[in-house]
Amino acid sequence: MSERRHAFDDRTLDCRGMLCPAPIIALGRMLDSVPIGELLAVAAEDPAARHDVPAWARMRGQEYVGEEAAEDGVPVYVVRRLS
Amino acid sequence: MTNAAVYFDTASAEPLHPAARETLLAALEHGYADPRRLHGPGRNARLLLDNAREAVAGALGVRRDEVTFASSGTRAVQRGLLGLAAARAERGRRIAHGAVEHQAVTDAAAWWGEPLEVGVDAYGRIDLEAVRSLPSPTAVLALQSANHEVGTLQPVAEAAELTGGVPLFVDACASMGRLPLPDGWDALAGSAHKWGGPSGVGVLLVRHRARWLDPFPAGDPFARTDEAVDIAAALAAAAALQAVAAEGTEVGARQRALIDLIRARVAGIPDVDVVGDPVDRLPHLVTFSFLYVDGEALVTELDRLGFAVASGSACAVDTREPSRVLAAMGALTHGNIRLSLGREATRAEVERFLDVLPGVVRTIRDRAGL
Numbered sequence: 001m002s003e004r005r006h007a008f009d010d011r012t013l014d015c016r017g018m019l020c021p022a023p024i025i026a027l028g029r030m031l032d033s034v035p036i037g038e039l040l041a042v043a044a045e046d047p048a049a050r051h052d053v054p055a056w057a058r059m060r061g062q063e064y065v066g067e068e069a070a071e072d073g074v075p076v077y078v079v080r081r082l083s
Numbered sequence: 084m085t086n087a088a089v090y091f092d093t094a095s096a097e098p099l100h101p102a103a104r105e106t107l108l109a110a111l112e113h114g115y116a117d118p119r120r121l122h123g124p125g126r127n128a129r130l131l132l133d134n135a136r137e138a139v140a141g142a143l144g145v146r147r148d149e150v151t152f153a154s155s156g157t158r159a160v161q162r163g164l165l166g167l168a169a170a171r172a173e174r175g176r177r178i179a180h181g182a183v184e185h186q187a188v189t190d191a192a193a194w195w196g197e198p199l200e201v202g203v204d205a206y207g208r209i210d211l212e213a214v215r216s217l218p219s220p221t222a223v224l225a226l227q228s229a230n231h232e233v234g235t236l237q238p239v240a241e242a243a244e245l246t247g248g249v250p251l252f253v254d255a256c257a258s259m260g261r262l263p264l265p266d267g268w269d270a271l272a273g274s275a276h277k278w279g280g281p282s283g284v285g286v287l288l289v290r291h292r293a294r295w296l297d298p299f300p301a302g303d304p305f306a307r308t309d310e311a312v313d314i315a316a317a318l319a320a321a322a323a324l325q326a327v328a329a330e331g332t333e334v335g336a337r338q339r340a341l342i343d344l345i346r347a348r349v350a351g352i353p354d355v356d357v358v359g360d361p362v363d364r365l366p367h368l369v370t371f372s373f374l375y376v377d378g379e380a381l382v383t384e385l386d387r388l389g390f391a392v393a394s395g396s397a398c399a400v401d402t403r404e405p406s407r408v409l410a411a412m413g414a415l416t417h418g419n420i421r422l423s424l425g426r427e428a429t430r431a432e433v434e435r436f437l438d439v440l441p442g443v444v445r446t447i448r449d450r451a452g453l
Binding site for chain 2: 025029047048055056060
């Protein structure tokens with residue numbers, strides 16, 4: 001598990017312990033620093049994030065790529081910057 | 084006690100209709116006795132309860148012997164849904180239900196043993212293809228008349244044609260008194276405090292030809308009897324239902340236009356998800372979610388400014404779970420508010436709300452640095 005590397009590893013926000021909308025706000029703030037076409041991700045335990053990351057991507061015209069799991073089992077939601 | 088100047092949360096509870104208030108006061112004096120007793124006061128109580136039944140049947144266009152009273156809307160849902168299932172023990176314990184049903188329905192289906200969720204589209208409307216191919220055996224399908232959070236009307240009559248003989252329970256709590264009953268149900272439930280009756284009164288309709296068995300301990304499980312209800316409250320609920328049904332078209336049209344106005348103006352605020360079917364919907368209700376906004380902060384700030392609204396966001400409810408309805412639709416769950424207008428809501432109140440809302444949203448976003 002630990003040797004597995006993801007393209008978004010360097011751009012994964014750690015939002016463990018935060019409640020929505022905090023993880024989504026963090027995503028919104030980070031977006032501008034990511035080159036278009038690249039991946040970014042957010043690790044969040046709040047169950048609302050499972051729905052709100054895809055909804056954020058839809059509303060902001062970005063691509064929701066899917067859900068992964070961090071080494072500690074916390075869900076990691078992956079997004080691609082399109083614009 | 085604080086008083087919100089403008090109450091936009093009638094889908095949670097509608098203030099008592101004037102017709103209900105008058106009836107309640109008059110009936111309190113005479114409706115105290117047990118309606119099953121053979122003495123004079125008992126007969127008076129029985130008469131009041133039968134009047135209530137007659138009025139409800141008339142307002143809804145159903146037979147008198149199809150109307151029973153329950154001690155709440157939730158209880159009417161439980162008895163109606165589980166009573167259809169209990170009469171089909173040979174078909175197992177699977178109850179299929181739409182993904183955006185009220186918790187009263189989903190809890191009852193889970194309690195019965197084998198709940199099966201049927202998906203919905205982005206408006207929250209049930210997947211009719213899935214209804215057509217329900218696994219066999221399924222004891223009952225539960226489908227709401229309209230969604231209580233987003234207002235979308237469900238295709239009840241169409242669904243009823245597709246179940247292949249599986250009986251249909253309809254939770255009509257969100258629409259009863261506001262819209263005519265849909266066709267195709269075997270049992271249907273409503274809740275008086277959603278239409279301006281007192282709380283603690285549910286209405287359960289069971290079609291006279293439907294198979295139904297009391298799902299709870301009962302002397303005669305075949306008897307379609309009333310629960311022990313507050314008779315004065317039941318009569319007041321019936322009076323309110325008659326009144327709202329009579330004024331329904333005019334009030335509904337006014338509310339519909341106000342909701343159209345709200346939907347159009349709110350859509351102009353940046354980064355908002357205006358949820359639910361814009362046309363095929365309840366007349367008085369709308370839901371929207373603002374990106375990067377905390378729902379609790381939004382409700383609290385609007386309350387401070389004199390507007391009472393509800394929220395489906397996780398931070399605004401004690402469970403901290405986001406709204407199942409919004410989640411099932413793929414809608415944004417944070418920063419959510421639901422507005423539901425009363426029968427006297429004015430354009431001026433709505434305009435005042437629409438004037439302050441963008442500033443409230445901007446302030447909360449500024450605090451988040453976005």
